Amino acid sequence: MKKIILICFAALVVYACKHEIIVTKTVPTNLIYVPTSSTVLLGTAGNSATPTIDNGGDAVVFSITNTTDAGISINSKTGVITWGAAVAVGTYNISVTATNSIGSTATTYVLNVNSSVTAPSSLVYNPASSTVVTGISGNSVSPSINTGGAAVTYSLTGTVPSGISINSSTGVISWTNAVAVGVYNLSVKATNNIGSVSGSYSLTVSQTQAVVTPSSFSYNPASSSITQGTAGTSATPTINNGLGTITYSLSGVVPAGVSVYSATGIISWNTSVATGTYNLTIKAANSAGSITTTYSLTVTAAPVVTGVCFSSQILPLYQSFCAQAGCHNTTSAQGGVILDSYANIMNGIRANNPGSSKYYTIIGRSMPPSTSAQMSAAQVALIKQWINEGATNTTCTASCDTTQFTYSTSISALFANNCVGCHNATTNYLGVILSDYTSAVNSIKTIGTTTFLNAINFTSATAAMNMPPSGQMSSCQITQITKWINNGYPQ
Numbered sequence: 181m182k183k184i185i186l187i188c189f190a191a192l193v194v195y196a197c198k199h200e201i202i203v204t205k206t207v208p209t210n211l212i213y214v215p216t217s218s219t220v221l222l223g224t225a226g227n228s229a230t231p232t233i234d235n236g237g238d239a240v241v242f243s244i245t246n247t248t249d250a251g252i253s254i255n256s257k258t259g260v261i262t263w264g265a266a267v268a269v270g271t272y273n274i275s276v277t278a279t280n281s282i283g284s285t286a287t288t289y290v291l292n293v294n295s296s297v298t299a300p301s302s303l304v305y306n307p308a309s310s311t312v313v314t315g316i317s318g319n320s321v322s323p324s325i326n327t328g329g330a331a332v333t334y335s336l337t338g339t340v341p342s343g344i345s346i347n348s349s350t351g352v353i354s355w356t357n358a359v360a361v362g363v364y365n366l367s368v369k370a371t372n373n374i375g376s377v378s379g380s381y382s383l384t385v386s387q388t389q390a391v392v393t394p395s396s397f398s399y400n401p402a403s404s405s406i407t408q409g410t411a412g413t414s415a416t417p418t419i420n421n422g423l424g425t426i427t428y429s430l431s432g433v434v435p436a437g438v439s440v441y442s443a444t445g446i447i448s449w450n451t452s453v454a455t456g457t458y459n460l461t462i463k464a465a466n467s468a469g470s471i472t473t474t475y476s477l478t479v480t481a482a483p484v485v486t487g488v489c490f491s492s493q494i495l496p497l498y499q500s501f502c503a504q505a506g507c508h509n510t511t512s513a514q515g516g517v518i519l520d521s522y523a524n525i526m527n528g529i530r531a532n533n534p535g536s537s538k539y540y541t542i543i544g545r546s547m548p549p550s551t552s553a554q555m556s557a558a559q560v561a562l563i564k565q566w567i568n569e570g571a572t573n574t575t576c577t578a579s580c581d582t583t584q585f586t587y588s589t590s591i592s593a594l595f596a597n598n599c600v601g602c603h604n605a606t607t608n609y610l611g612v613i614l615s616d617y618t619s620a621v622n623s624i625k626t627i628g629t630t631t632f633l634n635a636i637n638f639t640s641a642t643a644a645m646n647m648p649p650s651g652q653m654s655s656c657q658i659t660q661i662t663k664w665i666n667n668g669y670p671q
């Protein structure tokens with residue numbers, strides 16, 4: 181216990197110390213008066229502007245650190261310098277120091293007290309130039325000047341380019357976004373009632389960089405070889421965009437199922453691309469022009485599965501004809517028999533020996549019950565063939581062709597394998613009968629194509645309505661059924 185308290189205390193100290201280190205104060209910097217000087221007539225009280233400063237995260241105190249006229253003082257909190265009417269004629273270089281708890285910084289403020297008004301002098305912009313791109317407005321800093329003790333008026337002399345102007349009382353030069361490309365050496369004149377002074381300012385307006393035709397467009401790798409039925413994408417291409425925004429597109433003959441993302445240039449293909457070698461031409465365009473490159477996509481036929489495939493041909497039969505609710509699903513398990521997975525089905529199957537596989541021999545004898553839908557002779561023969569081939573747990577994509585979608589070529593078999601066990605003349609959940617052409621079409625029309633397609637796409641409002649309950653059919657099979665419905669149920 182003591183140890184724990186000690187550790188906690190140590191942790192607390194470390195934590196507290198860390199916090200103290202984070203809040204560091206530094207020496208103040210950047211003490212600046214704008215303007216940096218004042219010129220006044222004898223007998224004129226006045227004050228400087230408030231200076232700006234980086235206080236280093238701590239309060240600063242301002243003070244005048246050289247000896248000046250008794251009539252000159254500083255506000256210790258704001259740094260504003262004030263002079264009275266009694267200050268004698270002369271030039272006062274006032275040293276101002278700003279101090280915080282860590283250190284200090286200093287600057288000089290010049291006060292000229294004249295016996296009479298003089299012409300202005302020392303008109304300087306700092307910086308004395310700006311370089312900008314077309315279409316962007318802006319302005320110079322305020323100039324510094326010795327006003328000679330009287331108000332001055334600023335003006336631009338010579339030919340004033342259109343879009344450039346000066347503020348007559350502050351001397352700030354501004355330019356609009358309409359100023360044309362060019363280098364403008366501006367002459368500024370500051371005048372009081374005695375005379376004037378000239379200064380200069382240079383403004384360079386340059387063209388924004390022009391967009392040029394894109395170049396160096398390529399994909400790496402520049403090809404893909406895939407097996408039919410596999411969706412995928414290319415890598416992102418590299419390109420010199422010529423300073424423009426690129427839009428990608430496929431040109432020439434575009435095979436069905438292949439597309440390109442217009443913003444990224446990534447080529448994508450879906451599962452329906454037919455076999456073949458496609459030399460794709462991809463165009464990349466910006467506002468100045470375009471460039472093309474090629475990409476080769478080779479789609480080879482999926483290897484033919486020899487023999488009966490368990491996952492696509494046998495499992496759906498047991499699931500649809502036997503593993504229904506109330507019969508042989510995990511929950512009901514009538515007679516302890518569950519027929520919803522390879523492991524469970526193998527409890528009654530002996531590889532290479534159909535005669536002693538009770539989950540095969542019973543089919544058509546007492547199971548499914550005579551009141552339920554019966555497997556066709558072809559379906560029973562398929563189970564026998566699978567057992568004779570070794571009853572292995574093969575997983576494969578059902579050979580499927582989305583261009584084949586008539587009832588006789590594809591749909592009838594799909595329903596028979598996946599649905600008819602639960603949707604036949606005898607057993608027909610929600611009245612859906614899929615065991616013959618006329619009933620299937622009528623059932624779909626009655627329940628509505630949207631409801632039906634939601635069921636097979638697994639997008640029903642409730643999961644229980646997703647069909648078949650044992651798991652979604654392949655996307656190719658779903659496409660076949662969708663096309664069959666959308667094309668008016670071809671026989």
Ligand code: HEC
Pocket residue numbers: 499500501503504505595598599600601602603609610612627631632635636640644645647648649
């Ligand atoms: C294992 C039995 C079983 C299989 C196999 C089966 N269904 Fe169903 N089906 C049901 C049950 C049970 C319901 C009713 C669900 C409910 O009321 O919650 C149903 C309901 C439906 C509905 C109505 C859904 C709705 O939203 O109203 C459709 C359509 C349907 N099935 C189509 C099919 C299709 C197509 C197949 C084959 C691809 C199939 N079913 C396979 C048991 C099955």
